[in-house]
Amino acid sequence: MSLRRIPGHVWAALRLGCSAAPVVLGLYAVLTVVAGAVPVAGAALLRAVIDGLVAGRGVLPAAAGLVAAGLGAGVLPAIRSHLHGRLLRAVGVRAMDRLYAAMNRITGLAAMENPAFRDRLRMAQQSGRAGPGQLVDDTLGAIESLILLGGFLTALIALNPLLALLAVAAAGPALLAQLRLNRRRAGMLWRVSGRARREIHYADLLTSLSAAKELRMYGLGELFRGRMRHEMAAANREQTRHDTREVLVRGALAVVTAMVAGAGLLWAITEATRGRLSIGDISLLAAALAGVQAGLAGLVDRFASTHENALLFDHYRKLVNARPDLPLPAHPAAVEPLRGAIELRDVWFRYGPDHPWVLRGVNLSIPRGQTVALVGLNGAGKSTVVKLLCRFYDPTKGSITWDGRDLRDVDVAALRERIGAVFQDYMTYELSAAENIGVGNVAALTDRPRIETAAARAGIHDTLAALPNGYDTMLTNAYYDEADRTDPTTGILLSGGQWQRLALARSFLREDRDLLVLDEPTAGLDPQAEYELHVRLRRHRERSTSVLISHRLNTIRDADRIVVLADGVVVEEGSHEDLLNRDGGYARLFRLQAGGYQPVATG
Numbered sequence: 215m216s217l218r219r220i221p222g223h224v225w226a227a228l229r230l231g232c233s234a235a236p237v238v239l240g241l242y243a244v245l246t247v248v249a250g251a252v253p254v255a256g257a258a259l260l261r262a263v264i265d266g267l268v269a270g271r272g273v274l275p276a277a278a279g280l281v282a283a284g285l286g287a288g289v290l291p292a293i294r295s296h297l298h299g300r301l302l303r304a305v306g307v308r309a310m311d312r313l314y315a316a317m318n319r320i321t322g323l324a325a326m327e328n329p330a331f332r333d334r335l336r337m338a339q340q341s342g343r344a345g346p347g348q349l350v351d352d353t354l355g356a357i358e359s360l361i362l363l364g365g366f367l368t369a370l371i372a373l374n375p376l377l378a379l380l381a382v383a384a385a386g387p388a389l390l391a392q393l394r395l396n397r398r399r400a401g402m403l404w405r406v407s408g409r410a411r412r413e414i415h416y417a418d419l420l421t422s423l424s425a426a427k428e429l430r431m432y433g434l435g436e437l438f439r440g441r442m443r444h445e446m447a448a449a450n451r452e453q454t455r456h457d458t459r460e461v462l463v464r465g466a467l468a469v470v471t472a473m474v475a476g477a478g479l480l481w482a483i484t485e486a487t488r489g490r491l492s493i494g495d496i497s498l499l500a501a502a503l504a505g506v507q508a509g510l511a512g513l514v515d516r517f518a519s520t521h522e523n524a525l526l527f528d529h530y531r532k533l534v535n536a537r538p539d540l541p542l543p544a545h546p547a548a549v550e551p552l553r554g555a556i557e558l559r560d561v562w563f564r565y566g567p568d569h570p571w572v573l574r575g576v577n578l579s580i581p582r583g584q585t586v587a588l589v590g591l592n593g594a595g596k597s598t599v600v601k602l603l604c605r606f607y608d609p610t611k612g613s614i615t616w617d618g619r620d621l622r623d624v625d626v627a628a629l630r631e632r633i634g635a636v637f638q639d640y641m642t643y644e645l646s647a648a649e650n651i652g653v654g655n656v657a658a659l660t661d662r663p664r665i666e667t668a669a670a671r672a673g674i675h676d677t678l679a680a681l682p683n684g685y686d687t688m689l690t691n692a693y694y695d696e697a698d699r700t701d702p703t704t705g706i707l708l709s710g711g712q713w714q715r716l717a718l719a720r721s722f723l724r725e726d727r728d729l730l731v732l733d734e735p736t737a738g739l740d741p742q743a744e745y746e747l748h749v750r751l752r753r754h755r756e757r758s759t760s761v762l763i764s765h766r767l768n769t770i771r772d773a774d775r776i777v778v779l780a781d782g783v784v785v786e787e788g789s790h791e792d793l794l795n796r797d798g799g800y801a802r803l804f805r806l807q808a809g810g811y812q813p814v815a816t817g
């Protein structure tokens with residue numbers, strides 16, 4: 215990031231501070247200015263008191279001022295620290311809210327799957343919480359240092375201009391060195407971000423409930439612990455290298471500063487012995503020298519901190535200001551209820567320029583009111599077709615249309631409003647049973663009768679009603695209120711099949727939608743439940759348009775059209791009977807599966 219971007223970042227952080235906590239920011243700014251002026255006033259008053267005492271003049275007003283300055287110096291830090299905390303927290307909340315609002319604008323999946331994006335996101339999460347508040351603090355801190363510096367520099371110039379010049383000149387190399395260190399530090403943080411991501415992944419695996427079974431079964435704990443340690447150690451080595459360089463540079467700079475201060479003091483003592491400086495002057499000179507150096511060091515530190523925070527804030531702002539990942543039409547068309555068909559025309563797709571083609575010219579029509587079943591071996595691209603239908607990605611070539619309108623031209627949220635879906639990797643939310651179903655249609659989140667009807671249709675109502683708190687039971691054992699800590703009924707885990715029924719119930723809240731997508735909706739169910747559910751789904755499908763994916767071919771045999779995908783193209787298409795008569799790949803797969811249910815021949 216170039217230095218020229220820093221003012222923009224600082225300005226953005228200040229605007230964030232103004233919108234998050236204007237009063238606190240205002241108070242903090244005023245106290246910061248006062249805090250910069252107090253030491254200067256204190257030093258000037260001290261000289262007045264000392265010189266007044268030596269000359270036998272009255273020193274009461276100056277002494278009273280000195281006491282007031284001391285009081286200010288004592289009380290101000292505590293008040294400022296309180297305001298600082300409040301500012302940081304308020305800005306953090308606002309900044310994170312904006313970050314997640316920006317995440318919600320990312321409507322596709324490609325960005326989320328991109329490791330560089332995920333690294334940036336993690337750094338934005340880290341820097342977004344405290345970074346903007348820190349930038350505001352740095353800016354105000356720099357103003358404080360400027361006031362301090364301005365006051366003491368004026369005094370120092372009056373006493374010894376050469377010394378003032380020397381003190382200021384010594385700050386130049388410090389600033390340059392600090393800038394270099396910051397750049398290196400930001401580079402180092404970016405370099406280790408991949409390691410940090412992997413470390414967190416291994417740490418998650420070692421502690422997550424979902425991974426616990428396999429980890430124990432396959433004895434993977436030590437393997438992942440070793441890998442986590444390796445990533446941490448490698449990141450630490452980078453960090454230590456950087457810290458060592460920082461210590462050396464800062465040490466060298468401290469020596470230069472001390473030499474300037476020593477020279478100043480020597481000069482002052484010499485001048486005093488010759489009677490050319492008063493005792494008050496010496497006290498002011500010592501304070502001014504220390505003040506100028508502290509002011510300059512403060513400025514360098516604040517600038518360094520601003521630079522560092524701006525470098526991290528850069529990730530945050532890039533994400534917050536990122537354009538939506540899926541191109542948005544200037545005037546998105548409304549998505550009308552489906553009247554004709556959804557069509558895939560010569561759709562080519564790959565997950566990235568370096569990835570192999572998954573679809574290589576797929577042509578497919580999904581007419582209104584029909585059920586189209588997608589069949590194919592693992593990796594044939596069935597789920598990919600479904601993801602394209604929901605516009606999680608755009609086709610690399612070709613088009614998908616909804617009643618003739620390209621999906622790229624419609625409002626993506628409106629499109630998804632018209633689709634109900636159960637995905638292969640459905641979610642298990644750490645929410646109550648009712649909410650786990652209700653999230654299928656946010657408008658029905660609190661509509662208990664609808665939720666219970668959907669649950670009954672998915673065959674899970676009795677199970678949920680019998681839970682300790684019925685539909686209000688939390689479906690996790692890791693999520694509880696402090697008050698529930700001792701309540702053994704808090705948090706329940708469901709079985710895999712029960713979760714799948716819940717996911718189905720979730721989709722049933724969207725039954726009125728135009729397109730129902732079911733990607734392996736019954737893979738985890740027992741045979742009886744699977745049979746019952748398919749009968750229900752069949753009844754439902756008679757009224758709607760559906761795309762169904764299932765490896766259990768008996769569950770899709772009554773689909774209006776079965777489409778077989780292989781090598782990224784449609785290789786067979788027709789009704790179950792058509793395809794059996796054709797005696798191709800589908801017929802072979804079907805017979806293979808059906809054979810598994812035949813009695814084994816004996817003798």
Ligand SMILES: Nc1ncnc2c1ncn2[C@@H]1O[C@H](COP(=O)(O)OP(=O)(O)OP(=O)(O)O)[C@@H](O)[C@H]1O
Nearest residue numbers: 327565569572590591592593594595596597598599
């Ligand atoms: N997010 C992704 N990024 C990169 N490649 C992917 C991604 N998702 C799927 N693929 C690849 O695309 C190909 C098709 O995957 P897809 O999930 O569509 O297959 P499928 O037919 O649904 O398989 P299955 O029957 O195993 O569910 C696979 O080779 C897979 O590796």
